[in-house]
Amino acid sequence: xxxxxxxxxxxxxxxxxxxxxxxxxxxxxxxxxxxxxxxxxxxxxxxxxxxxxxxxxxxxxxxxxxxxxxxxxxxxxxxxxxxxxxxxxxxxxxxxxxxxxxxxxxxxxxxxxxxxxxxxxxxxxxxxxxxxxxxxxxxxxxxxxxxxxxxxxxxxxxxxxxxxxxxxxxxxxxxxxxxxxxxxxxxxxxxxxxxxxxxxxxxxxxxxxxxxxxxxxxxxxxxxxxxxxxxxxxxxxxxxxxxxxxxxxxxxxxxxxxxxxxxxxxxxxxxxxxxxxxxxxxxxxxxxxxxxxxxxxxxxxxxxxxxxxxxxxxxxxxxxxxxxxxxx
Amino acid sequence: xxxxxxxxxxxxxxxxxxxxxxxxxxxxxxxxxxxxxxxxxxxxxxxxxxxxxxxxxxxxxxxxxxxxxxxxxxxxxxxxxxxxxxxxxxxxxxxxxxxxxxxxxxxxxxxxxxxxxxxxxxxxxxxxxxxxxxxxxxxxxxxxxxxxxxxxxxxxxxxxxxxxxxxxxxxxxxxxxxxxxxxxxxxxxxxxxxxxxxxxxxxxxxxxxxxxxxxxxxxxxxxxxxxxxxxxxxxxxxxxxxxxxxxxxxxxxxxx
Numbered sequence: 224x225x226x227x228x229x230x231x232x233x234x235x236x237x238x239x240x241x242x243x244x245x246x247x248x249x250x251x252x253x254x255x256x257x258x259x260x261x262x263x264x265x266x267x268x269x270x271x272x273x274x275x276x277x278x279x280x281x282x283x284x285x286x287x288x289x290x291x292x293x294x295x296x297x298x299x300x301x302x303x304x305x306x307x308x309x310x311x312x313x314x315x316x317x318x319x320x321x322x323x324x325x326x327x328x329x330x331x332x333x334x335x336x337x338x339x340x341x342x343x344x345x346x347x348x349x350x351x352x353x354x355x356x357x358x359x360x361x362x363x364x365x366x367x368x369x370x371x372x373x374x375x376x377x378x379x380x381x382x383x384x385x386x387x388x389x390x391x392x393x394x395x396x397x398x399x400x401x402x403x404x405x406x407x408x409x410x411x412x413x414x415x416x417x418x419x420x421x422x423x424x425x426x427x428x429x430x431x432x433x434x435x436x437x438x439x440x441x442x443x444x445x446x447x448x449x450x451x452x453x454x455x456x457x458x459x460x461x462x463x464x465x466x467x468x469x470x471x472x473x474x475x476x477x478x479x480x481x482x483x484x485x486x487x488x489x490x491x492x493x494x495x496x497x498x499x500x501x502x503x504x505x506x507x508x509x510x511x512x513x514x515x516x517x518x519x520x521x522x523x524x525x526x527x528x529x530x531x532x533x534x535x536x537x538x539x540x541x542x543x544x545x546x547x548x549x550x551x
Numbered sequence: 552x553x554x555x556x557x558x559x560x561x562x563x564x565x566x567x568x569x570x571x572x573x574x575x576x577x578x579x580x581x582x583x584x585x586x587x588x589x590x591x592x593x594x595x596x597x598x599x600x601x602x603x604x605x606x607x608x609x610x611x612x613x614x615x616x617x618x619x620x621x622x623x624x625x626x627x628x629x630x631x632x633x634x635x636x637x638x639x640x641x642x643x644x645x646x647x648x649x650x651x652x653x654x655x656x657x658x659x660x661x662x663x664x665x666x667x668x669x670x671x672x673x674x675x676x677x678x679x680x681x682x683x684x685x686x687x688x689x690x691x692x693x694x695x696x697x698x699x700x701x702x703x704x705x706x707x708x709x710x711x712x713x714x715x716x717x718x719x720x721x722x723x724x725x726x727x728x729x730x731x732x733x734x735x736x737x738x739x740x741x742x743x744x745x746x747x748x749x750x751x752x753x754x755x756x757x758x759x760x761x762x763x764x765x766x767x768x769x770x771x772x773x774x775x776x777x778x779x780x781x782x783x784x785x786x787x788x789x790x791x792x793x794x795x796x797x798x799x800x801x802x803x804x805x806x807x
Contacts, residue, residue: 419666420642
């Protein structure tokens with residue numbers, strides 16, 4: 224590649240033309256904007272470091288405090304249990320909603336309407352106080368005999384009320400996510416599964432849901448991350464979660480900001496871990512589709528930090544990825 | 552005398568106010584290859600989907616191997632079959648679709664062994680060796696572990712045929728299986744079907760490939776507007792149609 228600059232190389236035969244070495248356009252506007260952002264960031268960091276009233280050593284002291292760690296454990300338990308309730312309920316509600324039976328689909332619609340239409344904080348308070356309307360809870364045949372009597376005041380602990388409210392509320396959102404996933408699967412897939420003799424259940428489990436997962440997983444990941452944060456609402460009914468534990472400590476020592484920072488750090492750690500987990504689950508369910516071999520995790524994290532504008536929305540649209548990388 | 556493989560008697564089907572099948576009478580014998588031709592919207596694909604009960608018929612009677620499709624007749628009364636009974640019946644009928652409909656999250660082999668394992672309960676090891684054989688038969692021995700997205704249309708359709716054959720069907724339904732293929736890929740699929748016909752598979756083939764219909768079909772049935780207009784020996788219907796509408800249609804199809 225040594226065509227002398229300035230000389231026309233018309234007769235050079237199969238030799239491809241030189242690579243283009245153009246002078247790039249100068250993006251002065253962008254540079255100014257970047258400089259302003261850098262300035263703001265620098266001053267924020269400087270003030271955080273130099274402002275003694277942040278008392279970072281206090282943050283460090285409490286970061287691994289046993290009360291904080293206990294609160295973190297409660298927060299995680301609440302997140303996992305509420306999401307489990309939400310996902311199971313979501314699948315059931317979605318299948319009901321898609322049912323040919325009008326009563327089932329209407330019931331599902333009403334449930335979603337109710338739980339999406341009222342604030343989750345109100346629901347938490349409602350379930351916490353449910354003993355006021357249902358002092359005992361009887362389990363048995365509806366309108367028939369009951370077998371188990373439970374005292375609602377004992378049964379409905381703050382944790383239980385929060386778990387129930389967050390889980391039932393989540394079920395409404397999850398059902399819409401699951402439903403969107405199911406209807407995203409091509410009708411031909413149902414035909415093909417039926418044609419080889421699969422029952423409805425097999426068709427759902429083996430063919431439809433695995434494909435629906437690609438549509439279901441990303442928003443479910445977001446829901447889980449949201450749930451982790453929403454559990455902090457449980458602090459209003461004195462569930463000893465991460466936030467409430469921090470509040471208990473600063474109620475005594477008045478280090479409010481420091482303990483809120485401690486809580487925030489743990490929330491951030493958890494949401495970051497969840498995001499990484501989501502990536503791997505998405506990759507698992509992306510098998511055989513476009514984006515199945517998406518970019519390495521590190522790139523994604525960096526992109527996640529830099530900006531999400533062109534994030535691959537798992538599977539749909541987008542240019543197909545380069546072929547071949549199933550090396551392992 | 553044995554029952555024909557498929558027997559349609561006055562089969563009617565409508566989608567809302569639209570009458571798609573207006574009384575279809577047709578018999579397909581064991582080991583016979585019947586090609587359904589006709590303009591789009593004539594009802595031939597719908598009829599095919601009725602044969603394995605992907606569509607419910609609204610009137611008439613439709614029998615496969617002597618048994619009602621989708622229903623059970625007892626003491627002069629007709630009962631709807633349960634969902635699992637319908638599934639059992641469908642398992643004996645292979646179907647190949649225009650748009651392949653391979654399971655995208657499974658490899659070629661995965662697509663082929665899925666139903667034998669889940670529906671028939673065949674051991675994985677046996678299903679795999681049978682699946683390998685089938686994929687070999689359709690010329691895809693080297694594509695066993697590829698996902699459908701990595702295969703060409705013709706290759707996908709051949710996997711789809713292998714998937715249907717894995718259930719050892721007594722009847723194969725082909726629904727315009729080459730219509731979605733690039734022209735240069737049509738032959739590889741038709742070749743597989745040709746071999747299948749030679750082996751004595753009973754086949755109903757909805758197709759726009761007139762040469763294939765003439766050469767491979769035992770009989771050709773021309774449908775238009777929900778009725779059978781003409782049927783007869785393949786060569787005769789394609790080369791010397793009697794009905795005006797058949798002539799018109801074939802003229803349009805064959806002139807290019």
